[in-house]
Amino acid sequence: MDKHYTIEVVCLFCDSVLKVEEGKEYTSGDMIKCHECGEMNDFDSVLDIAKEKGVEMVKNEATKEIKAKLKNLFK
Ligand SMILES: [Zn+2]
Numbered sequence: 001m002d003k004h005y006t007i008e009v010v011c012l013f014c015d016s017v018l019k020v021e022e023g024k025e026y027t028s029g030d031m032i033k034c035h036e037c038g039e040m041n042d043f044d045s046v047l048d049i050a051k052e053k054g055v056e057m058v059k060n061e062a063t064k065e066i067k068a069k070l071k072n073l074f075k
Pocket of ligand 1: 011
């Protein structure tokens with residue numbers, strides 16, 4: 001699979017997309033400040049949610065591809 005999936009991290013409090021600094025590496029225990037509501041988001045929790053969303057995205061993409069293939073098969 002050569003597709004690139006971007007995973008967005010969202011604020012735990014207001015659901016807006018968190019601006020993660022380019023090139024900055026966040027580690028476990030870090031806090032990311034939300035630019036919208038000013039709340040501090042726990043990096044671990046934010047990442048967990050982002051991962052779940054990423055998995056969903058990949059699953060959806062895979063399902064679409066399989067469906068497209070099946071369609072071609074039964075033409
Ligand atoms: Zn927020």
